[in-house]
Amino acid sequence: MSSKSINLTLKVWRQPGSKAAGRLETYQADNIPTDASFLEMLDIVNQRLTLAGKEPIAFDHDCREGICGMCGTVVNGRPHGPERETTLCQLHMRHFKDGDTVVIEPYRARAFPVIKDLVMDRSALDQIIMAGGFISVNTGQAAEANSLPVPKDKADLAMDAAACIGCGACIAACPNASAMLFTSAKISQFALLPQGRPEAAKRALAMVACMDGLGFGNCTNHKECEMECPKGISISNIARLNREFIKAALVSQEK
Amino acid sequence: MTWLYRTLSTSVGKKQLMAITGLLFLLFLCTHLLGNLSIYGGPTSFVSYAEHLHALGNLLVAAEVIMALALIIHVITAVVLFFENRAARPIAYNVDKSGGGRTFSSQTMPYTGLLILGFIGVHLATFSHHIVDQTTRNIFLIATDVFSHKGYLAIYLLGVIIVAFHVRHGLWSAFQTVGANHPKYMPFIQKLSIVFAVIVALGFGSLPLVVLSLR
């Protein structure tokens, strides 16, 4: 570990409230240790703003170990910043150079209104899950865990899809602000497991309909979502969603 | 049939319309190119290909109707998608960088599509047997005539290149949309997209040169 520090110019989106107008404010962030994480850099800037009598920058964060999915802003045009498969909290300042200008904006999507500064309302993702991102089993109903074998490759693929942290970077990265990667990850997880099959058709139709109703864009296969996903979730899940949807629409009894 | 309408109005449904009509166009491009390559056999074989094609009669008309319908669906759906997608991000990013997913082709699909639509108009106006009288002049003479016109030649070559770019994203994208993404085949389909785009560009692009050289 080196103990270098760098000076940065930050351009941060400041917006006092959901209805207020926002704009990019410029801040000088001097003496930022390169071993600090991006969020710790924001902590330092906020500390200085507070002591200068100004209101600190509001940003969402919690676990700071890349799993809760709460952090995430667009850094120089990239959700979670420039490193691949890295959440903002795991991005470290050593990936920036002394003198860099860093533009920090909230995710931009009609379905993710800004609440304040860099804090967005991502409850649309919860609504997509509510539409069918579950298996309808009540506590106590389950059969013995090993009564239904699941092929290992299917279980592994399901786990790949289930790794989604619900941060919304896929939507932020998509030129169309489409939520297909998020939705397809959940549909895939359950479509791959025998436990999820009974409701697969209903789930695919309901989740897609819900997603459409929330104001997300349409997938046009730009693949930006896959490139920016901090968990490396593949667009092959989107193809699986497409298959599940076609099957459900054309073959199942669901209307 | 409300279920069908509902299905086709969803985002995934609309994408299916785009993909299936798109795949039809790809099929059309294949046959169109294969047929037209008969020019390499000299004017006679070229003319004979055209005559055989026209001899199909109602079958040809049926194919044309299907293509026209496909075109209408493809264009209308594209327009809807374009505006929906714009509305999904009302505030643009101040800095917008790619993570390496989008390509020039994928980003320009609506625009290349629009240009192709215009090109199809010009192309039909200058070549189609419905518009251009093919009873007095054969197709080789028509082609020679049209391609001798420098302005049209430029439009044609540009059109072909634009089609190639559209196809470069469209081909693999259509497979992905209909759900055909398999780890064993997808890498091949993605390469095929590029190869096919090059074939389209070179294949169609070479036609005027051959025509003019045989003049």
Added chain:
Amino acid sequence: MQLDAKIPAGPLETKWEKNCFDLKLVNPANKRKFEIIVVGTGLAGGSASASLAELGYNVKTFCIQDSPRRAHSIAAQGGINAAKNYPNDGDSVWRLFYDTIKGGDFRSREANVYRLAQVSNLIIDHCVAQGIPFAREYGGLLGNRSFGGAQVSRTFYARGQTGQQLLLGAYSSLMRQVARGQVTMFPRREMLDLVLVDGQARGIVVRNLITGEIERHTAHAVVLATGGYANVFYLSTNGMGCNVTAAFRAYKKGAGFANPCFTQIHPTCIPVHGDYQSKLTLMSESLRNDGRVWVPKQTGDTRRPEEIPEDERDYYLERIYPSFGNLAPRDISSRAAKRMCDEGKGVGPTGRAVYLDFAEAIQRLGQPEIAARYGNLFQMYEKIVAENPYKTPMMIYPASHYAMGGLWVDYNLMSTIPGLFVLGEANFSDHGANRLGASALMQGLADGYFVIPNTINGYLAGSRFAEVTDRHPAFKESVAEVVAKVKRLLSIKGKRTVQDFHRDLGNIMWEYCGMGRTDERLTKARKLVADVKAEFWENVTVPGSRADLNQSLENAGRVADFLEFADILLLDALARRESCGCHFNEAFQTADHEALRDDVNMSHVAVWEYAGEDKEPIFNKEPLVYEFVKLATRSYK
């Protein structure tokens, strides 16, 4: 304070069944007449909300994050224990029970721990049915691994993200109930007070974190599942939002706080590297299976590790604990690392780290094998520290990780306040003085899925409820108090930030009440914490307003509570006249520096009762009775 644990009589194996039979039931048609508030949406809160809603209760669920899926249970890596005995290696409910109670250094209740082991298998069944992609063998059946020093392989896991997958399972069940209208979800709300009417918990007062509005919510029972208080140490493996506020405000309303000094320090975390640091990252304990821990023999040796020759290295765990070596249990190896650093042998820029060296293992097994075993951990380490652990030894240091202590609950998980139930890490119930690996997930889900749905009916059916609306004077009073506190925080306008004070508190707690405690240091810490607390209320600066999203204000409230709570933790540490599990008072140790329990005088749960502002809390105890197991001493040599 009455501490009736309500443990049913009879053989251990049938206590739970008997308890469920003895409790009154609420008939299905009456369930919809009851409202239950659940605070927190981690494994315990999420699963409780879903299960109670499935039964037909009207549930109102609150969380501080933007979505219930973000609760910090999501960060658990290792796995979840269950007594399935799939590997055919001699496991049983009884063995899981015994390992857990022994791992807790015999400071937990037999009946609770046995019930935990009993329902452990049901949890796995339910989670599989929910579509959780557990690791599987090639035959398609569930895989197991050994974990946390257990001699059997009983841990179920989903890669290194078991907590995430289990939480998302509970979250999906919860969202299903939200969609049904059986749960009303209140995200971005922070509970700031518990409201009592006629001595019963009848509601909560929360701050809407977006609008700043103080809201009142009524219910027939309140379930707290608000996690642990490890952030009292400022730097911990907890999420930034984890706090003691909900539990502490319930304590102030009369809930007993049990064993607050039982805090677990995890030995393998990425060390602190600067004063700007906000949190510590856990590296799975499994690394110690192949890594060797060492420090330079010379104090103040500043050479790079690869420049230090073999004979100038001290592989201290292998030296001090020759039979367990690098696999010595968590508390032992944590304390040993601290001792080395205290002696000036610590490494890294801050001198608070030891090496975890894989050179020997790489030589023995080859780099590909090491990559296969620990690749993702090595990658994570490299991301944070920017050093390649295949070439340079890792640096690790212990960090605060989990709170075994929490609000006191009886066998039915009800606190000393009627109608206030406490689940998961927020209660004290199952881990005694030390939690074993892969047991936290088990307890959270056991409480939420299987215990509370079978015990809350006893309270609801057996109690009388007055008609209470949110206009009740008790609510008015509570809101006034909450608003006054918020206003006070905003009005101080001092010169130091909230984070500054939190860091100060953490430094004191870590330095004086961390891995090795003495009466003298604990007493000094009480004085130091009191000073920080006094300065906080005079010199903190909280910018912004209370009428919108104000993260400084949120933190200020939490730090204010930590400052008060810390004193109870210190008091409890002073009052426990023994060393046990994670509580190590240097005055109570064997000749080999091992924890020395006092089973005659200290076999009890210490429960602290609020006595009023600026008054010493009252000490109560619940004696621990061991009918079924024999107390033994752990040995690692």
